[in-house]
Each structure stands twice: as C-alpha cells, then as structure tokens.
Amino acid sequence: MTLTNPYEIFQVGDHAITVAFGNEIDAHINGLVINFFDELKANPIPCVVDLIPAYASLTIVYDIVSIWQVQQQRSASEWIKADVLNRLSHLTDAYRPAGSLKRIPVCYAPSLAPDLDYVASTHQLTTNEVITLHTAHVYRVYMLGFLPGFPYLATVHPKIATPRKAQPRKLVPAGSVGIAGEQTGIYALPSPGGWQLIGQTPVQMFKPDGEQPVALSPGDQVQFYSISLQEFNHLKA
Amino acid sequence: MSLRIIRKGLLDTIQDGGRFGFQHLGINPGGVSDPVAHYVANALVGNVAGEPVLEMHYPAPQIQFLTDCMIAISGANFTPLLNDTDVENDCTILIKAGSILRFAGQVWGVCACLAVRGGFAVKPWLASKSTNLKAGAGGFAGRALLTGDVLPFANSLPNHLGGKSGAGSWRANVSALYNRGNIRCVAGAEYDLLTPAARQNLDRGSFAITGRSDRMGYQLEGPPLSVQVDTSLISTGVTGGTIQLLPNGRLIVLMADHQTTGGYPRIAHVIRADLPSLAQKRAGEAVQFEFVDIATAEQALLIQHRHLLQLKNACNFRLAAAFGN
Known part of the structure; x- marks a missing residue:
C-alpha cells in the first residue's frame, strides 16, 4: 500500500x-x-x-x-x-503498531499535585475521579521535545483536558506530571512550565549518564498507575 | 597543562560545534553561539575545526594559565589584557605559565571564544563536548565554570613555544565575516499568515534586541505584528535562526540553546551565514531584516565557508613559519 x-x-x-x-x-x-x-x-x-x-x-x-x-x-x-x-x-500507509507499553508510577498526593484540585473543580469531578481517568487510558508517546526527555502523551479523556496555566510557574520539579489541553506529559528535568500539575513520578525520565539517556521513544505507549506518597518516597530514595 | 578560573564570568561554558543526532529525544544541539568565532579561534592556534573552546560572555572571567600555552580569542571584543598589557582578539597569543588574562571592557559583541592549542580535555557526552546547561551534562561537569575550577588541556598538538610570550605580529581580518547591515532571512511556513501591514513592518521595520535575550533566544521589540487568522498550531521541529511570533506580538529568534520543537508561528528564519552577526548583537541594538531566497542564503554560507578555509590556510602557513609546526 x-x-x-x-x-x-x-x-x-x-x-x-x-x-x-x-x-x-x-x-x-x-x-x-x-x-x-x-x-x-x-x-x-x-x-x-x-x-x-x-x-x-x-x-x-x-x-x-x-x-x-x-x-x-x-x-x-x-x-x-x-x-x-x-x-x-516508497513510504507506505501501513499501520505501524505502537511501541512497547511502559507503566509509570505517579503519586497524586496533594503535596506533589498543586493543580489537581483545580483540574477536578474545573470539570466538577472529585480528585479521585481525575486520577481514575488519568490512569485508565493508555497514551501514545507522540513526540519528545521542549526539554531533554520530555514526552508529549495524548490524548487525555475530554473530562480532564484542561488548558495551560495563564501564568507559567518559574520552576516545575523534575518528574512532575502535567496536563495541557488534551496532552499529558512528564517534566523530565526541573524547568519553568505552564502545564497543570496533577502528580509526580519518582522515576528518573532523563539520565544523562545512562546508556539510554531518555526512557521513552516516539511511538511508545505509556500507562500511569497511582502510588501512595510512601511508595513514592521509597522509590525515589 | 591547564588553566584556572580566578574569577568566574557571567557565563563561561565549554562549547563545540554542537550535539547533533539527538533532537528526536528533545536534546538540543547547543554548541557555540558564534560559529565564525569558534572556527577563527581554533584556526589561529592550529587546531582542527570543531575543537571545543571556552565561550565567554561579559563580564568575562579572570583566568590564570598554569602552563606555557598558545591561545587565541575571537568573537566579541572584551578588551583582553595579558598581565595587564593589551593583547588583541584574532591573534595567536603565546602565554607563559603563571600569566593572568582578564578583560577590561565590552567594546563589541556578546560572546567570545577562547581556543587553546591542542584543545581542552573534557569528556564527550553524546558525541559532543558542548555544555548542555539544561541537561547538566557535557562540557566541564555539565555546568558553567566557577571560580577555582581548573580546566585541563588535551595537548593533542605539539607546542614548541621556545619560551616566547605575547601576541603574534599578525592578526586575522575577520571584518568581512560579519554582516553589519541587515540580517538576512528566508520566509517561514507561517509567513503567509501575517497581515499585509505586519509583512511590511517585518520587512522595513527596525527591531531592538531586548534584555530578555540569552543563549536560548533573542527577543525582539519593534513595530506591531499580527496574524490574519488565529490558527493554533501543533508543535513541530524548529532550528537555530527560526523567528517565532509570540502571542504578545513580539518576535523571538531561536539561538544555540533553542528547544527542539515549538508551537508558535514560524514567520521567518535567519540564514546560517548571518546567525553569527545576530548572535553578537547586544541588548538595545537594532536589527533590520532583509528577505532573501534559499539560493542566496546558501551562496552567502558558501562565501563565508571559503573565506574561513582561506583564513585557516593562512594561519597554518604563519604558524609553520613562526614555530615550525
């Protein structure tokens, strides 16, 4: 074809x-x-x-x-x-199966999710409903950009799609998981940023000294799963 | 064989020609802001093109050389003083161990490249020795140099300096390598979205480089620009020289540390041959654009490239005549 x-x-x-x-x-x-x-x-x-x-x-x-x-x-x-x-x-339309499925733990505790309440109240949802919707879906890594190792994942459920913050934060901690419109992504490094932050992963998404400095590749699939603050601290340590 | 930073400058980093082949991972190329200065500094000390250099901004660092060596400085003129005596940019300078290099004032330009004969000994990261500040990797410990840092030399070339010191009696003429007139650019994919008035403003207006300009991008302030339809774009690849129109109507020109992708309208792109000239413009300086076609842009780079090759041949000849290597 x-x-x-x-x-x-x-x-x-x-x-x-x-x-x-x-x-x-x-x-x-x-x-x-x-x-x-x-x-x-x-x-x-x-x-x-x-x-x-x-x-x-x-x-x-x-x-x-x-x-x-x-x-x-x-x-x-x-x-x-x-x-x-x-x-x-010579390129074909042949359907390209998505890449490997990577499961990524995210802690949605309030101390690591400064915009979770805002996202929930905007859509008249509870924070638990937001977490359920965010973790239910298998996302595709459409691309990496903005920062070394920052994956653009899509598409989030329309019920939790939320525009960027009007005023970007001066510093977003590494590992922060955010939503911008129908996209979700992970700040692989600390950076200024305007995405709505709903959680944080303890996984280091960018390891400059690693054999593979970036954990995800374009075309990969990602699913998040929810972990407690205790598990987060344990995995981070 | 090394130098020591006695007092750090505003932003002193090790840079080479850039880290290519990793933009699909969001890892930007970085590298020197002014590739002409990079090339000239290396040529003056007989290095192969592409050796990493120390890129300095103003205020520039105070440096003590711990061994005899040969250096050259090119790009911005920060009034270099070697042991309190004037030395010039674009010269081969012989240094005695213990000498101190400092800079007395920003006369022209934004970034200067200091090359040392034989190169700096830093480990490559992803095939480049450039410092990626965001990633905290590459160059010297993945960061800007700090007071007290000792930067080792690679000594990849012989150094028969015979105990001489001071600047060489000849100077490379770099004036033709910089464009002091309009900065030439080619139209971008979203150029057609500009209103007719905006196109005229872009073509004829004068823009000033704002203080919010750094190695990532230069922000410009000038006549108002707007697009006819508010199209929302999804992120696509961008490159050094890309001129994006921000929602506030300002322009940003992407420089060496630019992001790999962007979602703002790409209204134009500065041509490669003129990027060094733009990189050397300071906050407050005026920029006027002139649109050219791709063939003209390529031709301008070819002329610059030939000029640099000639300059390198001349340097090799002079170095061989003076030092026999």
Missing part, C-alpha cells in the same frame, strides 16, 4: 526541511511520521545531521557545507528535497 495521506514539504530556514502530514494530534498520522523517522534512521540520507519527529511532521536538519562536498550540481535544498521525495514515494 503506497502513501495516500497528503503531505507538504516546506523549508525551515536554509538548513532544514519539514515534511508535514497534517496539523492534528492523530495516531495514524503520527504513525506515518514515525514510520518515516524509522526509515531515515535505518537508511540515512547523507549529510542529514538531525531528525525531529513531532505530532504530525518530521523535520530533517542537514549540513549545507557537506552537501556541497558531495555534489555541486544542485543547491543543497534541492538535493535534499529530491532525496526526501524519493523516500516518500
């Missing part, structure tokens, strides 16, 4: 192009993005230095100077685009 999904290619400055398959949070479209990402990882385009998969697009960063060293017939941009178009013509 060849690619039937429409796509658009546009320049991102003079040294990157983006292939956009849409502008929405959709598992099928994200599957295409990750298919294409996997293909370009397995069979790299020469002179490409980085690949940035996002919700519905893949950005391809290339080194203009290296391309000139390979060929001078065409501009670097035209040369890359020709290769990308060729790869796209």
Whole structure:
C-alpha cells in the first residue's frame, strides 16, 4: 500500500526541511511520521545531521557545507528535497503498531499535585475521579521535545483536558506530571512550565549518564498507575 | 597543562560545534553561539575545526594559565589584557605559565571564544563536548565554570613555544565575516499568515534586541505584528535562526540553546551565514531584516565557508613559519 495521506514539504530556514502530514494530534498520522523517522534512521540520507519527529511532521536538519562536498550540481535544498521525495514515494500507509507499553508510577498526593484540585473543580469531578481517568487510558508517546526527555502523551479523556496555566510557574520539579489541553506529559528535568500539575513520578525520565539517556521513544505507549506518597518516597530514595 | 578560573564570568561554558543526532529525544544541539568565532579561534592556534573552546560572555572571567600555552580569542571584543598589557582578539597569543588574562571592557559583541592549542580535555557526552546547561551534562561537569575550577588541556598538538610570550605580529581580518547591515532571512511556513501591514513592518521595520535575550533566544521589540487568522498550531521541529511570533506580538529568534520543537508561528528564519552577526548583537541594538531566497542564503554560507578555509590556510602557513609546526 503506497502513501495516500497528503503531505507538504516546506523549508525551515536554509538548513532544514519539514515534511508535514497534517496539523492534528492523530495516531495514524503520527504513525506515518514515525514510520518515516524509522526509515531515515535505518537508511540515512547523507549529510542529514538531525531528525525531529513531532505530532504530525518530521523535520530533517542537514549540513549545507557537506552537501556541497558531495555534489555541486544542485543547491543543497534541492538535493535534499529530491532525496526526501524519493523516500516518500516508497513510504507506505501501513499501520505501524505502537511501541512497547511502559507503566509509570505517579503519586497524586496533594503535596506533589498543586493543580489537581483545580483540574477536578474545573470539570466538577472529585480528585479521585481525575486520577481514575488519568490512569485508565493508555497514551501514545507522540513526540519528545521542549526539554531533554520530555514526552508529549495524548490524548487525555475530554473530562480532564484542561488548558495551560495563564501564568507559567518559574520552576516545575523534575518528574512532575502535567496536563495541557488534551496532552499529558512528564517534566523530565526541573524547568519553568505552564502545564497543570496533577502528580509526580519518582522515576528518573532523563539520565544523562545512562546508556539510554531518555526512557521513552516516539511511538511508545505509556500507562500511569497511582502510588501512595510512601511508595513514592521509597522509590525515589 | 591547564588553566584556572580566578574569577568566574557571567557565563563561561565549554562549547563545540554542537550535539547533533539527538533532537528526536528533545536534546538540543547547543554548541557555540558564534560559529565564525569558534572556527577563527581554533584556526589561529592550529587546531582542527570543531575543537571545543571556552565561550565567554561579559563580564568575562579572570583566568590564570598554569602552563606555557598558545591561545587565541575571537568573537566579541572584551578588551583582553595579558598581565595587564593589551593583547588583541584574532591573534595567536603565546602565554607563559603563571600569566593572568582578564578583560577590561565590552567594546563589541556578546560572546567570545577562547581556543587553546591542542584543545581542552573534557569528556564527550553524546558525541559532543558542548555544555548542555539544561541537561547538566557535557562540557566541564555539565555546568558553567566557577571560580577555582581548573580546566585541563588535551595537548593533542605539539607546542614548541621556545619560551616566547605575547601576541603574534599578525592578526586575522575577520571584518568581512560579519554582516553589519541587515540580517538576512528566508520566509517561514507561517509567513503567509501575517497581515499585509505586519509583512511590511517585518520587512522595513527596525527591531531592538531586548534584555530578555540569552543563549536560548533573542527577543525582539519593534513595530506591531499580527496574524490574519488565529490558527493554533501543533508543535513541530524548529532550528537555530527560526523567528517565532509570540502571542504578545513580539518576535523571538531561536539561538544555540533553542528547544527542539515549538508551537508558535514560524514567520521567518535567519540564514546560517548571518546567525553569527545576530548572535553578537547586544541588548538595545537594532536589527533590520532583509528577505532573501534559499539560493542566496546558501551562496552567502558558501562565501563565508571559503573565506574561513582561506583564513585557516593562512594561519597554518604563519604558524609553520613562526614555530615550525
């Protein structure tokens, strides 16, 4: 099955192009993005230095100077685009099964969940109902971005989808689990941030010295499970 | 073989050409803010391109060299003084053990690169020696240098200095490597969303770099800009030089420590060849943009690249003539 999904290619400055398959949070479209990402990882385009998969697009960063060293017939941009178009013509719509399921413990205790009450009251729910809805669903890792190892997970139940805070916090602790619209995510590192914080995981999501510095990959599945403050402290220790 | 930070500067970090290949994990490339200064500083001491350098901001650090060595400083001019005697940027400088380098004033620019012949001995993290401050990894202990830190040299090149000290009698001419005119950019994916008035303001208006500018991004203040339709975008990949329109109508240009993805309209992108020139503009300085096409942008980088290669050849020739290595 060849690619039937429409796509658009546009320049991102003079040294990157983006292939956009849409502008929405959709598992099928994200599957295409990750298919294409996997293909370009397995069979790299020469002179490409980085690949940035996002919700519905893949950005391809290339080194203009290296391309000139390979060929001078065409501009670097035209040369890359020709290769990308060729790869796209071999891409298929084939459904890509989601990656491995990772279960991540989250403590929803008030001391670690400063916005849980707000999210609950906004939707006329109890905090327990919010926790039940947040943990019931298996989320997809659509992309990583914003911070090293920060996973964008979607989609949360509409009953708990909540816009970002109007005024971002100056410092969000590492491990904080937040909601922004229909997305949920984990602050892998301490950072300023505007997501509604409903819990915290004791799991270190980003380990710079580890063999795999980032715990999750695009396409993985994640399910949260609720733990007590005691278990949180035990796991954190 | 090392140097010691006697008094730390505002932000002194080890940087190289950047950490590529990990943006899919949210790990941004980082690297030097001014790749031209990085290249020139390394060329002046005979290093291979890409060796890590000490990137300094103003106030800059006070440094004591614990061994004889050869250094060069390029980029911002912070009025370097070696043992209280003027030395210049863009020169090869021979240093006697015990000498003290300090900086007396910010004359031009924002960031200066200090290269030492043979490079700095820091461990690579994910294939790069750049400091990623957010991740607390790479460079020197994953952080900015502090007073008392001793930064070891790698000594990857021979150093036959013959007990000489002071600056070389020649100076690299870098003036043509920086663009003192309009900062050139190419249109971004959301350029067409701008109102006609906003397009005119972007093309002809003058923008000032605000104090809220750092290695992550430079915020600009200028004539009002707005989009015709309030489209909400989902996050996509961004890159160094991307100009995003913030909800408050201000522009932010993404610099070396930029995030990997963003969700604000990408109205334009500064071309690679002009990013060093923009990086060296201080808060309060004016920026005017000029739109060019991709072919012009690539050509500008090619010219800059050839110029740098020539400069490196000239440096190698001078170094060989002066020191026989």
